[in-house]
Amino acid sequence: MIEPVTGDTGAFVSEVLETLDEAARALGKPFEEDGVNLRASDGDGGFLGGLNAETLQGWLYVKFLAVSQQARSLGVGRKLIEEAEAEARRRGLAGVYVDTFDFQAPGFYVKCGYAEIGRLPTVGGRPQRIWFSKTFDATETDQ
Numbered sequence: 001m002i003e004p005v006t007g008d009t010g011a012f013v014s015e016v017l018e019t020l021d022e023a024a025r026a027l028g029k030p031f032e033e034d035g036v037n038l039r040a041s042d043g044d045g046g047f048l049g050g051l052n053a054e055t056l057q058g059w060l061y062v063k064f065l066a067v068s069q070q071a072r073s074l075g076v077g078r079k080l081i082e083e084a085e086a087e088a089r090r091r092g093l094a095g096v097y098v099d100t101f102d103f104q105a106p107g108f109y110v111k112c113g114y115a116e117i118g119r120l121p122t123v124g125g126r127p128q129r130i131w132f133s134k135t136f137d138a139t140e141t142d143q
Contacts, residue, residue, distance in 0.1 A: 029057060036060065036087050040067075040076045051080040053096075059133075060088035062098040065105075077105070081112055085134065095135035102128040 005012045021031045034055045040048040049067035053060050062084060067077045081096075088096050098114070100106055102122075110116075114132035122128050 031056065034091075036084055038080050038083055040071070040080055042071075048074075049076045049080055051084050053084055055088075055091065055093060058094050060084060060091075060093050060096045062096060065098070077108060078112060085136075089136055093136070095133055097131060097133040099129055099131045102130060106130050106132070 017031075024031055032055070036051070036053040036055070038051040040050065042048055047068060048071040050064070051062060052064040053062045055061075062081070065077060065080060067080075085096055096114075097117070098109060100109065106116075109132040112134070114134045117131045117133050119128050119130040
């Protein structure tokens with residue numbers, strides 16, 4: 001029987017993740033997640049932007065990066081992504097990957113040195129989702 005899970009889905013998600021991790025551990029590839037959360041603020045502590053990421057299988061996955069309207073074009077996004085990259089290097093990770101929609105910031109990631117690695121097609125007027133990555137030189141991650 002397959003049925004929708006509604007309401008508080010926390011326990012269900014935990015079951016799914018534990019099942020995935022159990023299979024990965026059996027293959028010697030456990031999911032050892034460790035978050036990276038960065039907040040950009042003005043001199044008064046006001047929110048300018050933020051980045052939420054997690055390590056996954058030796059990579060840093062940027063889940064969310066947002067910059068407030070008043071802080072756009074001031075370099076806040078670039079500083080956030082550069083600090084995330086620096087943290088990924090400190091952790092010895094292979095690189096960083098991120099996804100965005102075509103109406104958001106694909107040009108931003110290209111300017112930051114990311115290469116497109118895939119995209120969903122536009123279907124029925126729905127936006128494209130685009131994935132980007134940046135790999136580090138092996139000598140960078142060994143330092």
